[in-house]
Amino acid sequence: MFGSVAADLVRELKNSKWLLPFNESSLRTIAIETRSIMEMITSTVSQFREKLDQPEVLATVMVFHRSVQRNKRCVLAYLYKRLERMRRMRWEYSSINFAELSNNLSMHERDYLSKYNRLLGEYCESVGLDLTAELQPPKDLYIEVRVLKDCGSILTDSGTVNLKSGTAHFLPRVDVEHLVRQGALEHVI
Amino acid sequence: MIVSLRNLVDCWSEVVRSREEASGPVLLFVALDDCDAIATAMSVMALLKADLVRYEVVPVVDLGQLADRFKEMAKPAEPRSAVFINCGARVDLEKLLSLETVEDEALKVFVLDSCRPFHLNNIESTRVQLFDDALQPVDQSSLPLCGYEDAYGFVEVEMEDESAGSDVEAEDDVVFGSDIEYESDANEVDGTNDRSKKRHSSRKKEKTKKRARQNVEVDSDMRHRAYDYYSSCHVATPSALVCYLLSMDLKKENPTLLWLATVGIADHFIFGKSTNESYEESASLLKGQLERFYNEQEAQTGSKQYENNSQSLSSSLDAEEVIQHVDEPRLELLRHWNLFDAVLYSTYMCSKLSTWRQTGRRRVLEFLATLGIPIRVAQQRWQHLSRESRNVLEDPSLETTLGRLGLNDFHRDGFVKTKGGYKASVSAVDVVLAVASTLEVDNPEGRHNVPGENVWESLFWKAYDILGAGLGDVTLERGMDLASRMQMLLVQVGGQVIDQRAFVSSGTFRYAVLRDGQYQEAVRHPLVITRLAHFLMDALEAQGEKPKPFVIIAPLTEKSTWLAVAVTRASTYNDFGLRFRTAAAKNGTKIVDHGFCPHIVEVADGQETEFVRFLHDVMG
Numbered sequence: 001m002f003g004s005v006a007a008d009l010v011r012e013l014k015n016s017k018w019l020l021p022f023n024e025s026s027l028r029t030i031a032i033e034t035r036s037i038m039e040m041i042t043s044t045v046s047q048f049r050e051k052l053d054q055p056e057v058l059a060t061v062m063v064f065h066r067s068v069q070r071n072k073r074c075v076l077a078y079l080y081k082r083l084e085r086m087r088r089m090r091w092e093y094s095s096i097n098f099a100e101l102s103n104n105l106s107m108h109e110r111d112y113l114s115k116y117n118r119l120l121g122e123y124c125e126s127v128g129l130d131l132t133a134e135l136q137p138p139k140d141l142y143i144e145v146r147v148l149k150d151c152g153s154i155l156t157d158s159g160t161v162n163l164k165s166g167t168a169h170f171l172p173r174v175d176v177e178h179l180v181r182q183g184a185l186e187h188v189i
Numbered sequence: 190m191i192v193s194l195r196n197l198v199d200c201w202s203e204v205v206r207s208r209e210e211a212s213g214p215v216l217l218f219v220a221l222d223d224c225d226a227i228a229t230a231m232s233v234m235a236l237l238k239a240d241l242v243r244y245e246v247v248p249v250v251d252l253g254q255l256a257d258r259f260k261e262m263a264k265p266a267e268p269r270s271a272v273f274i275n276c277g278a279r280v281d282l283e284k285l286l287s288l289e290t291v292e293d294e295a296l297k298v299f300v301l302d303s304c305r306p307f308h309l310n311n312i313e314s315t316r317v318q319l320f321d322d323a324l325q326p327v328d329q330s331s332l333p334l335c336g337y338e339d340a341y342g343f344v345e346v347e348m349e350d351e352s353a354g355s356d357v358e359a360e361d362d363v364v365f366g367s368d369i370e371y372e373s374d375a376n377e378v379d380g381t382n383d384r385s386k387k388r389h390s391s392r393k394k395e396k397t398k399k400r401a402r403q404n405v406e407v408d409s410d411m412r413h414r415a416y417d418y419y420s421s422c423h424v425a426t427p428s429a430l431v432c433y434l435l436s437m438d439l440k441k442e443n444p445t446l447l448w449l450a451t452v453g454i455a456d457h458f459i460f461g462k463s464t465n466e467s468y469e470e471s472a473s474l475l476k477g478q479l480e481r482f483y484n485e486q487e488a489q490t491g492s493k494q495y496e497n498n499s500q501s502l503s504s505s506l507d508a509e510e511v512i513q514h515v516d517e518p519r520l521e522l523l524r525h526w527n528l529f530d531a532v533l534y535s536t537y538m539c540s541k542l543s544t545w546r547q548t549g550r551r552r553v554l555e556f557l558a559t560l561g562i563p564i565r566v567a568q569q570r571w572q573h574l575s576r577e578s579r580n581v582l583e584d585p586s587l588e589t590t591l592g593r594l595g596l597n598d599f600h601r602d603g604f605v606k607t608k609g610g611y612k613a614s615v616s617a618v619d620v621v622l623a624v625a626s627t628l629e630v631d632n633p634e635g636r637h638n639v640p641g642e643n644v645w646e647s648l649f650w651k652a653y654d655i656l657g658a659g660l661g662d663v664t665l666e667r668g669m670d671l672a673s674r675m676q677m678l679l680v681q682v683g684g685q686v687i688d689q690r691a692f693v694s695s696g697t698f699r700y701a702v703l704r705d706g707q708y709q710e711a712v713r714h715p716l717v718i719t720r721l722a723h724f725l726m727d728a729l730e731a732q733g734e735k736p737k738p739f740v741i742i743a744p745l746t747e748k749s750t751w752l753a754v755a756v757t758r759a760s761t762y763n764d765f766g767l768r769f770r771t772a773a774a775k776n777g778t779k780i781v782d783h784g785f786c787p788h789i790v791e792v793a794d795g796q797e798t799e800f801v802r803f804l805h806d807v808m809g
Binding site: 142144146158159160161165166167168169170171 | 212213214234237238241242243244245246247248261262267646647649650
């Protein structure tokens, strides 16, 4: 059936929260499918040039055309969603995690991301503020956290903090915000 | 050094003050097995939060872990100070933590512990500050000399008169012997055996001997004084209450801290750590505070409890939650159960009416009839009970009627937290039970997981969440469920022990050995066993037996050792810690402290019967 591969592609993206490896083979299959549909359209049109106002011919062309449109839309949605996720991850997890992530990206995506990174970096530098440090304006400067996974000692502005599992800490939010987001610490409200 | 109530604020400023070399966090070490400790930790944390001081909380299981964790945390973090909550007052902290080796010389340790007596070295040490509940600083000269005890506050002393005599002689001999040696040395060196010199030296010998004997007598006297000091084990004011007093001095008191203080005193009441009088005293103090908090609001809204407007209060307690003082019937978990079960399984009613027996059940029915509540109504959930029926229970005129059933002090001071609009309420005592059972029993089957360190810690934080949970919170409800299950178990096992006469009454104390398989798995933890022992003591007393301390020995399956728990009435000293050690020293039983109470120890497997036998001898 036309468009099934494309629908699968979108579904795959929807079912995962993380960025899955770039599915190049599916994209290629979709492109081939689309091209074959296009050929069918042109052949139909040239075959029934005189009877183009017949409803059955019109319907056939219409179905082919819609299939093409649908494929295109699915692929675009796939690409766009991936971009969106990449950007969100950049904001949420800072740039450190991107080494492992880049295996899952296509060449163009990697290119996009590095440029995006550079732009963001330049902007933050010119403003003099790390915009990615805090996504929401903090309610308190200090937060209470409970350590779920051992994080060893981390170095903060106010000294070393020994994050051993099973302990609780009250400390400046900026120091541990990234660990909270990674799920190693639990924010106690 | 001891900090009296007057100097709390000065001492607190020392806790939070940042020094040049250390502006790190305040380290809080919290005893794991104690509800009061959790409540105190919560209040201390609230106070630190108010000052925006960084802190780190470390739950600790026993003294060994305390020392390990202290070393681990103290080094890299450059802490401002360390606060020990309900742990460490009775042991020599300088030695245990090897404070001399800590690089930061000015690091001080503050101890907020309700365990008494303090270790004498702690009192002398300048680096250890002990929060005391006395208004006046303790007169140092009245204390015995230190140096006779080991790091755990154990004084080796021969028991009672006959052995005390032999002790003196033995030491005398030693002195004598050394004297001779010295003399013969002198002779050799001199190379003379002049008679006059000999006579002279023999006289000298006599003199030294006399002085030595005097010394030994004084020494043994001091030793006995030290022994007496360390055997005066008792529990002072709950730490949570001390912490509340501190917050009052800091002008930072609020209803949340007040609630935690009520939980602290309820904990001491439930686990028999405080006498009725001291409980009432603390309760009336808190009651006075309560009136202070809510008077303004009453004036504003006119309605007493349900419509309060706490805008005027700087309280972090949920705006709708109100604490009330009530004359509470002594039925545990009443608000989370039905009246019938609460009566049937309340330790107070049980010990008075022996409700686990058929006759006892009949008396329960009689009791309900006295109240004028039909059984069917009593078996409804408490929330569905009509207001009239509830009011009957709180009626002060009930006392005279209940007197006939032998229930003289049916009511006691209690504190209840209610929420406007939401009909449920929770009492401080119930919270304590929920927290205590959560601390010990993990999953609903009542079976404990193999306790790795992390299990204890996760249980600690679970219990902590229950204490901090608002009304209607799921965690709180779950805790209450667990508590009610434990309560039923407690009464069942208690009844079983009494009916089968599974305890031995011997001389000055009674004991029971809960052998494997015979009793429920869940009754394997110090808090439950403590409550069980208190229950047995009450029940036996109600049956007309002489009041005696109770020792329970139960297997600790996961460690394959035995747990020995001794309880006494709060009005007498619980010196079983020392007695256990003396008994163990006599027959070479290996015992290890379990948790932070001296009167809860672990006995090596296979030696438990021996241990009890020697305990008899020690008790004399």
